[in-house]
Amino acid sequence: xxxxxxxxxxxxxxxxxxxxxxxxxxxxxxxxxxxxxxxxxxxxxxxxxxxxxxxxxxxxxxxxxxxxxxxxxxxxxxxxxxxxxxxxxxxxxxxxxxxxxxxxxxxxxxxxxxxxxxxxxxxxxxxxxxxxxxxxxxxxxxxxxxxxxxxxxxxxxxxxxxxxxxxxxxxxxxxxxxxxxxxxxxxxxxxxxxxxxxxxxxxxxxxxxxxxxxxxxxxxxxxxxxxxxxx
Numbered sequence: 529x530x531x532x533x534x535x536x537x538x539x540x541x542x543x544x545x546x547x548x549x550x551x552x553x554x555x556x557x558x559x560x561x562x563x564x565x566x567x568x569x570x571x572x573x574x575x576x577x578x579x580x581x582x583x584x585x586x587x588x589x590x591x592x593x594x595x596x597x598x599x600x601x602x603x604x605x606x607x608x609x610x611x612x613x614x615x616x617x618x619x620x621x622x623x624x625x626x627x628x629x630x631x632x633x634x635x636x637x638x639x640x641x642x643x644x645x646x647x648x649x650x651x652x653x654x655x656x657x658x659x660x661x662x663x664x665x666x667x668x669x670x671x672x673x674x675x676x677x678x679x680x681x682x683x684x685x686x687x688x689x690x691x692x693x694x695x696x697x698x699x700x701x702x703x704x705x706x707x708x709x710x711x712x713x714x715x716x717x718x719x720x721x722x723x724x725x726x727x728x729x730x731x732x733x734x735x736x737x738x739x740x741x742x743x744x745x746x747x748x749x750x751x752x753x754x755x756x757x758x759x
Contacts, residue, residue, distance in 0.1 A: 547627070554631030561632075565601045567719040572606055574727045576696050579610055586665050587730065588691070589616075590684055590749065591698045592757065593672035594712040596629075598700060600636040602725055607665070617641055617659035618667035619652055619683075626673070639664065653687055660691045670749070677712045678757070680750040685733055685742050694730035695749060699757040713759075726756040 578584040591599050608614055617639035620626045630640035639659060643652025656666050668687060670680040688695045704721035708714040717723070731749045733742060 550624075550628040551631055554628055554635060557628075557632050558635040561597065561601065564717055564719055565598065568598075568717060568721055568723050570602075570605065570723045570725055572725050572727075574606075575729050576727045578694075578696065578730070579607055579727075584611070586660050586663065586693050588684065588688055588693045588695045589665060589667040589698050590670050590680075590695050590753065591667070592678060592712070592753065593669040593675075594677065594710075594714045595698075595700055596669065597714070597716055598723065599667065599698070600633070600638060602698070602700070603638075603665075603667075604636070606725070614665055615639075615663070616665040616667055617656060619643060619656060619669070621673040622652075623673070638667075649683065653683070653690060656687055657691045660693055666691070666693065670753070671712070675711045678750075678754060680746055680753065682742070682746060684749070685746050688731070688733035688745075689735060689737055689742065692735060694732050696730050697728035697749060697753045697756060698726070699728075699753060700725040701758045724758075728752045728756050 574580065576587075578587060589599075589603070603616060615637070618633055618641065620630045620633065620640045620642055622642040626642060630642065633640045641652050641655045641659065643649050643655075656668075660666055666687065668684050670684045671677055684695060687693075701724040702715055702717050702721050703723075704718045706716040706718060708716065729752065731745055731752065733745055737745070
């Protein structure tokens with residue numbers, strides 16, 4: 529179980545910062561991800577219709593927690609290669625484990641925003657919206673950080689409604705991988721694997737959406753993500 533982040537006496541949750549050992553681990557992980565990614569063959573299937581021509585507007589990328597390993601590589605190779613000026617901010621847990629991931633994101637020049645459904649959620653949503661107003665894409669794992677696996681939580685719907693950005697479902701299939709014994713069976717790509725990447729049709733949450741409408745859209749997004757996910 530992840531340790532709870534530190535909290536000031538005022539009640540404000542302070543995200544854990546990476547310790548020196550996590551900083552070293554993040555640098556090693558960054559180098560390892562890039563090394564393995566250099567051996568992979570990617571096949572892209574984009575049904576979003578957003579990245580084929582001129583620069584599209586900002587979006588929220590939505591990817592399962594167990595597909596995080598290659599998510600930043602995919603953003604670099606597919607989105608930024610076509611539209612180099614795009615930048616991204618991503619939601620990361622405020623826990624100690626989140627401190628490690630935040631450092632990895634920084635190595636990829638991605639802005640980490642610390643928070644989750646259980647810790648610092650409202651503040652994180654506001655911070656993410658601020659980054660979107662600065663012209664950044666956003667990224668979120670809809671079933672993280674604790675699961676259940678492949679179940680979309682309401683946080684991404686709230687972000688879509690608050691920011692007004694379309695939510696793009698993203699997933700991929702690895703021909704060769706190692707699966708960890710974690711709650712989400714986290715997938716680690718092995719060298720020379722083939723990666724079938726799929727970007728689904730965007731889901732939009734209207735600013736005036738009711739709770740009932742938002743739940744229907746949550747189910748629609750979950751269905752879309754599952755449809756492009758093959759284990």
